[in-house]
Amino acid sequence: MTNRFNNKVVVVTGGTSGIGLATAQAFAAEGASVFITGRRQEALDAAxxxxxxxxxxxxxxxxxxxDIDRxxxxxxxxxxxxxxxFANAGGGEFAPLGxxxxxxxxxxxxxxxxxxxxxxxxALPLLKDGASVILTGSTTGISGTPAFSVYSATKAAVRNFARNWILDLKDRRIRVNAVSPGVTETAGLNExxxxxxxxxxxxxxxxxxxxAGRVGQPEEIAKAVLFLASDEASFVNGVELFVDGGQAQI
Incomplete structure (x- = not known):
């Protein structure tokens, strides 16, 4: 384990389970001071x-x-x-058109x-010039899923936030990227x-x-987020990084 994020301050919304929790763990393990959010106190305490x-x-x-102000x-x-x-908080449920x-x-x-x-x-008043923002997208943002159109539309919107915000924030050299997981083993998915x-x-x-023949693990998405947040991705800006075992490419 490296210390890529030693003395860095990281905010992870939706950090009590699944991808958010795994990513917060990964940042903390690499030396960051991490702030997580969640709606339930007991889940926050456990996280x-x-x-x-x-x-x-x-x-x-x-x-x-x-709540964001707080x-x-x-x-x-x-x-x-x-x-x-890492603007990760989100969720959805099935509802077919009609x-x-x-x-x-x-x-x-x-x-x-x-x-x-x-x-x-x-976050803008607190964000350091040259900071990194990562948004959680989804493979559903570029592909059809039965009874999931509203959720899919939200993730298409999130992806396009990244495209536009890199222009709004270019003078401050703040990079904005989206990580788009495929099917990932989380409690939310099981529910x-x-x-x-x-x-x-x-x-x-x-x-x-x-x-890839399997579903993903939250830790695998976390590794992609940490890459996008790190200096190793210093020239990566506005992209949608699919972490989905290849599903979006076929």
């Missing part, structure tokens, strides 16, 4: 114990601007600047689009697929469609 190192948990819903207030109490923002409700639309766009937008915008044997059967089927 802090698991992550170890210099980690601070801030309870909040990133779809609520007041996050950055907490950061500012300890640090003058932020080096990395059954989409206004509530479903609003909830998904508030979490995945509004939350990402204001997580990054409100989406109905849990238990039903989830296992769905994952096994999806794995058969992936050139």
């Amino acid at each position: 802090v114990k698991r992550i170890g190192g210099r980690v601070t948990a801030v309870r909040g819903d990133m779809a609520k601007l007041a 996050l950055y207030d907490a950061v500012q109490q300890q640090h003058a600047q932020i080096d990395v923002v 059954s989409i409700t206004e509530e479903h639309y609003q909830r998904t766009f508030d979490t995945n689009v509004k939350g990402v937008l204001f997580t990054v915008q409100k 989406l697929f109905g849990g238990g044997e039903q989830a296992k059967g769905t994952k096994d089927y999806l794995a058969s469609l992936i050139p």
Whole structure:
């Protein structure tokens, strides 16, 4: 393990489980001071114990601007600047066209689009010039998935945030990239697929469609995020990095 992020300040939203938790762990293991967010206090407490190192948990819903303000207030109490923002908080559920409700639309766009937008915008006064911003996209942003159109649309929006924000932030040399996971082994995915044997059967089927022959692990997505956040990716800007076993390429 290297110390690429020694003395760096990193914010990871949605850091209590899955990809967010794995990424927060990876940053902390490489020396960063990490701030994580989540909506449930018990999940935050468990994540802090698991992550170890210099980690601070801030309870909040990133779809609520007041909660985002509270996050950055907490950061500012300890640090003058932020080096990395991983705007990862998000979620979705199935709803086929014909059954989409206004509530479903609003909830998904508030979490995945509004939350990402204001997580990054409100970080700007604290973001160091030359900082790195990583957004969580999805392979669904470029491909069709039955009954998943609203979620997919939010991830297409997130991908295009990266394309545009690199122009808005070019004078400050802040890089913005998107990491787009494919099917990844997380509690959220199991819940989406109905849990238990039903989830296992769905994952096994999806794995058969992936050139790598399996679903991904959160730690594999985390490695890609850390690469994009690091000086090793100093000339990587505005890209969508698929971490999906090749699924998006076929």
